[in-house]
Amino acid sequence: MTIQDVAKAAGVSPMTVSHVINDHPHVRTETRERVLRAIEELDYRVNVAARNLRTGRTGTIGLAVPEIDRPYYGQLAAEIIKVAAGHHLRVAIEQTGASREGELAALALSRNRLYDGLILSTVGLGPADTDLLRVDHPVVILGERIFDGPVDHVAMPNSAGARAATRHLLERGCRRVALIDGPQRGEVDVSSLRYDGYREALDEAGLPFDPALVAPIEQLTMERGAAAARRLAGSGAGFDGVFCVTDTVALGALRGLADSGLRVPDDVKVIGFDNIAEGAYSVPSLSSIDPDHALMAGTAVGFLVKRMAEKGAARQAPREFVSPFSLVARESTG
Amino acid sequence: MTIQDVAKAAGVSPMTVSHVINDHPHVRTETRERVLRAIEELDYRVNVAARNLRTGRTGTIGLAVPEIDRPYYGQLAAEIIKVAAGHHLRVAIEQTGASREGELAALALSRNRLYDGLILSTVGLGPADTDLLRVDHPVVILGERIFDGPVDHVAMPNSAGARAATRHLLERGCRRVALIDGPQRGEVDVSSLRYDGYREALDEAGLPFDPALVAPIEQLTMERGAAAARRLAGSGAGFDGVFCVTDTVALGALRGLADSGLRVPDDVKVIGFDNIAEGAYSVPSLSSIDPDHALMAGTAVGFLVKRMAEKGAARQAPREFVSPFSLVARESTG
Structure with missing residues (x-):
């Protein structure tokens, strides 16, 4: 079973099938549905493990937050998933429980190449842990201004x-x-x-x-x-x-x-x-x-995607972004 | 750089390093931290892509929900992530936007072996789509009682x-x-x-x-x-x-x-x-x-893990679970 068989069954080009599989934009809804249906009917499977081995990429980034059921993190995650999808990246969510150990585990997992990069919301890790962030794996710290650190950082005001x-x-x-x-x-x-x-x-x-x-x-x-x-x-x-x-x-x-x-x-x-x-x-x-979640999410994913594209000597100095903010006055302040 | 080098640096057995990497329980916090630190310092990396190719597993399950920033789905996802971690599985979250197309895409991704299995909250897919669920890839439908279907199903009352x-x-x-x-x-x-x-x-x-x-x-x-x-x-x-x-x-x-x-x-x-x-x-x-989220989340992950362990002819008939419910009376009803 090859990509050509799927293309033939769906009445499209192999390139279009590839676009659907890799989640590219600019495929018409109707075409996408036809290809997905052909994939289901023919039980076609991309050998993802083999492709990952070839490209050195998994197409997945990690997002480590204390708890996904807190509205703030849920709303931030929704924004990040949306922006990442625009870069053809999926997002795996790790819950760290706001603990140092959970955050270290997320870092280790990401470096083990389960993810192409990691957006890490640090609550448990402190200034003493800065050295642990000196890695050549793409990491963006999101949230507190803990580190004048060795990695990219998107901060709240x-x-x-x-x-x-x-x-x-x-x-x-x-x-x-x-x-x-x-x-x-x-x-x-x-x-x-x-x-x-x-x-x-x-x-x-x-x-x-x-x-x-x-x-x-x-x-x-x-x-x-x-x-x-x-x-x-x-x-x-x-x-x-x-x-x-x-x-x-x-x-x-x-x-x-x-x-x-x-x-x-x-x-x-x-x-x-x-x-x-x-x-x-x-x-x-x-x-x-x-603090403008959408801007923070977009900037964090943008930093990570830039890092993922860098190789060895071309590596840039850590980037830092502090989000602007606005005050929203509602009934609770009269 | 091998697992033996990490074990030596951390002063533990290679088996212990393997346990930490694979996120097994029963590793003491202090030992886990020492191993994680050694992994960081030596910049050790498991070749995950190669391991996936060998085992045919990615260690990740997919969870497809309409939107992760709705409190109901955030709270359900937090439960599922917790239960899955107990089975040494990570959870990648897909947002389907409550659309049929988004749900079909999540199914196709899962079948393409990005995930070992999929928990799919169906809102867009309807009874006419039942045939698309006749797959041998592990899928559990969570939520509405849409399908008397070919796959496992955890339903709300x-x-x-x-x-x-x-x-x-x-x-x-x-x-x-x-x-x-x-x-x-x-x-x-x-x-x-x-x-x-x-x-x-x-x-x-x-x-x-x-x-x-x-x-x-x-x-x-x-x-x-x-x-x-x-x-x-x-x-x-x-x-x-x-x-x-x-x-x-x-x-x-x-x-x-x-x-x-x-x-x-x-x-x-x-x-x-x-x-x-x-x-x-x-x-x-x-x-x-x-409707007892924790029980629903635990049952959905349990069904999926059972399916993932089944092979070919040993495949069981679809399982169905309807959660019990209780009424919580608060101020809004006097």
């Missing part, structure tokens, strides 16, 4: 975004702004950077920092966000605004504030970070910082 | 769950129950089956069916759910309950009802289907039908 979010609460009249903060694991993780932005905005406004207004949580989930909001409400610390380290945490906080009998935005104003789709539909809808 | 949801609204005192319904594509798609359950519950209660209370939407998104709820509220049809075809649609409907000045549950009671995590934290929290 963490501090600047957090500063803008906190400033927005102050501009809306808040004077006692609380922070629901994630786990701080070092100087340059996402929670520490957003904490810095929060502090900077208070300083700028000449407002004192009150540790009683900071509620740290261990996991960036709705459950922990709700519990932290209830804790803040019950502490008697007194607050009229909350900046939450992520939107998922903020959606939980909206729930926790309702449980505590506090009205948003009348009693307390709330803002998150990430601009996940759910925030536009919550009651009240959620104000947020939008 | 669509009609029974929808009947229970509607009955719950009636038991809470509703007499004019609306339905926000998805696109109906044939007799056995998810929306048609849940529509049937809604009708059955009305019949059981001796209540008339009123077409004015059915709001169909083309996509199962929060946006469409919100718009449908506003449409119902503005139509003057009069309703005191809404069954929404999915939780994502229901979360949108909560928003649409708030926009229309209707209070949930005082004016209108709302129930969804799927029991996604977000429903526990919305304001009000969302009542739902829980």
